[in-house]
Amino acid sequence: MSTLDTLSSIERPSLHEELTDRLRTMIVEGILVAGEKVPERALCEKLGVSRTPMREALKVLAADGLLTLQPNRGARVRAITVEELEEVFPLMGALEALAGELACKNVTDKQLQAVRKSHNAMLACFKSADMPGYFRYNQQIHEAILTAAGNQTLTTTYLSLAVRVRRARYLANMSQQRWQEAVDEHELILKALETRDGKKLSAILKQHLENKFATVRQWIQTQQEEQQQQGKV
Amino acid sequence: MSTLDTLSSIERPSLHEELTDRLRTMIVEGILVAGEKVPERALCEKLGVSRTPMREALKVLAADGLLTLQPNRGARVRAITVEELEEVFPLMGALEALAGELACKNVTDKQLQAVRKSHNAMLACFKSADMPGYFRYNQQIHEAILTAAGNQTLTTTYLSLAVRVRRARYLANMSQQRWQEAVDEHELILKALETRDGKKLSAILKQHLENKFATVRQWIQTQQEEQQQQGKV
DNA sequence: AAAATGAATTATGCATTCATTATTAATTTA
DNA sequence: TAAATTAATAATGAATGCATAATTCATTTT
Numbered sequence: 001m002s003t004l005d006t007l008s009s010i011e012r013p014s015l016h017e018e019l020t021d022r023l024r025t026m027i028v029e030g031i032l033v034a035g036e037k038v039p040e041r042a043l044c045e046k047l048g049v050s051r052t053p054m055r056e057a058l059k060v061l062a063a064d065g066l067l068t069l070q071p072n073r074g075a076r077v078r079a080i081t082v083e084e085l086e087e088v089f090p091l092m093g094a095l096e097a098l099a100g101e102l103a104c105k106n107v108t109d110k111q112l113q114a115v116r117k118s119h120n121a122m123l124a125c126f127k128s129a130d131m132p133g134y135f136r137y138n139q140q141i142h143e144a145i146l147t148a149a150g151n152q153t154l155t156t157t158y159l160s161l162a163v164r165v166r167r168a169r170y171l172a173n174m175s176q177q178r179w180q181e182a183v184d185e186h187e188l189i190l191k192a193l194e195t196r197d198g199k200k201l202s203a204i205l206k207q208h209l210e211n212k213f214a215t216v217r218q219w220i221q222t223q224q225e226e227q228q229q230q231g232k233v
Numbered sequence: 234m235s236t237l238d239t240l241s242s243i244e245r246p247s248l249h250e251e252l253t254d255r256l257r258t259m260i261v262e263g264i265l266v267a268g269e270k271v272p273e274r275a276l277c278e279k280l281g282v283s284r285t286p287m288r289e290a291l292k293v294l295a296a297d298g299l300l301t302l303q304p305n306r307g308a309r310v311r312a313i314t315v316e317e318l319e320e321v322f323p324l325m326g327a328l329e330a331l332a333g334e335l336a337c338k339n340v341t342d343k344q345l346q347a348v349r350k351s352h353n354a355m356l357a358c359f360k361s362a363d364m365p366g367y368f369r370y371n372q373q374i375h376e377a378i379l380t381a382a383g384n385q386t387l388t389t390t391y392l393s394l395a396v397r398v399r400r401a402r403y404l405a406n407m408s409q410q411r412w413q414e415a416v417d418e419h420e421l422i423l424k425a426l427e428t429r430d431g432k433k434l435s436a437i438l439k440q441h442l443e444n445k446f447a448t449v450r451q452w453i454q455t456q457q458e459e460q461q462q463q464g465k466v
Numbered sequence: 467a468a469a470a471t472g473a474a475t476t477a478t479g480c481a482t483t484c485a486t487t488a489t490t491a492a493t494t495t496a
Numbered sequence: 497t498a499a500a501t502t503a504a505t506a507a508t509g510a511a512t513g514c515a516t517a518a519t520t521c522a523t524t525t526t
Contacts, residue, residue, distance in 0.1 A: 013304050015510070016292055050511045052285065056292045059249055063293045071246050072478055072517055087386040094331040098323060153320040157390060283481045305487055305508055
């Protein structure tokens with residue numbers, strides 16, 4: 001079962017939006033476990049809402065690819081597969097590339113400063129081997145680049161894809177060597193953005209993502225094999 | 234008011250999915266008019282469903298960017314603006330480019346044959362100046378390329394963006410000259426696909442879209458000005 | 467004891483109801 | 497008569513209710 005405790009009740013305009021956000025977070029954080037059923041009733045009781053807005057949120061998240069709805073059998077958290085990953089990553093690559101080009105065109109000095117700050121914070125985390133911290137600042141950087149691109153639709157589209165792989169991305173640990181490489185790539189990312197070199201930034205971002213992709217794919221493959229093992233036993 | 238008549242009642246597993254599809258179609262076809270409120274009750278009655286699944290569908294379409302939800306004031310069909318267009322088109326460009334590259338890698342002879350068929354049908358429509366027919370086959374071609382790319386996530390993502398601009402795209406009439414150019418571009422598209430030249434196909438598709446973009450942008454600008462005029466009168 | 471059948475329970479999908487908020491219509495006031 | 501105020505009506509958002517389908521559990525059968 002999932003960790004449904006430690007969740008407080010909610011109130012605010014438009015319950016279903018609040019619920020959509022909450023559930024999304026719970027999926028990314030693994031509180032709602034990939035592959036498992038979404039305990040609709042339990043969630044409603046825990047959050048103090050009725051089934052109507054909850055079910056609206058479930059429909060939205062299903063349309064978004066985070067859940068699958070089985071007729072008469074409720075919602076299930078979509079477990080990412082290698083196949084899905086192979087679909088999502090190239091897409092994210094294309095979008096990051098676009099974001100890089102646009103960001104170089106549109107980034108303001110203030111935004112650049114924000115990226116630098118996240119970058120340095122990320123470096124500090126790397127040096128102290130703080131993976132969760134690194135992950136958080138890393139995400140901040142990529143989102144800051146999206147913001148700098150100044151295209152809300154791009155941001156939304158990208159994030160909806162990113163969320164689908166975020167948990168896998170988080171769980172798939174990098175080797176120390178790969179981690180160092182990732183940091184090096186980030187130096188290049190910052191440099192390209194500072195010099196407003198769109199082509200270069202675009203290319204590095206794409207490469208950076210492809211490298212991450214390789215790590216995550218390997219991890220998922222291991223996971224799937226373990227699942228199969230368990231299925232046999 | 235909108236043309237809510239000529240709609241038959243429905244039945245099938247998962248009402249909200251059926252409704253989502255129906256409403257999406259109604260928006261693209263202009264039965265639900267951009268900028269106007271969605272007549273929830275009337276739609277429910279017309280389609281013979283309760284408000285619950287209807288509202289689930291509305292939430293999904295809102296998350297998809299086709300509607301906006303105003304708290305306590307229902308749903309409204311999102312009218313596309315120049316700003317939104319300027320956001321959506323570059324994104325579609327990046328995705329079409331990706332689709333082109335992947336399609337050249339993965340297209341089967343059978344799929345290629347399907348594209349050729351649509352292409353020829355489209356040419357026939359051009360010669361007989363049949364815009365609706367042209368538009369339909371044109372769409373078929375682009376969707377066939379997506380299919381050939383063999384990336385379901387790409388298809389879904391692209392279509393969700395394409396739907397948002399489809400109506401404007403349909404209403405924005407091309408000049409005769411531009412139409413001829415578009416047809417010429419389509420010849421190049423077919424050729425690039427036949428020779429599996431990913432780079433070239435990718436580039437042409439992007440250019441093709443940018444040209445379309447220019448036409449649509451002009452049309453929307455005119456529309457917005459007319460709206461403002463009406464607002465003043 | 468394992469498989470098969472059937473009853474009890476629970477979950478699911480959708481319709482209905484209800485409280486609240488917005489909108490319109492009617493009335494009053496200046 | 498035009499603006500302001502109030503009353504009415506309708507719409508929205510969310511909770512509840514209900515019929516059907518799925519699941520679980522007990523019972524029977526082999």
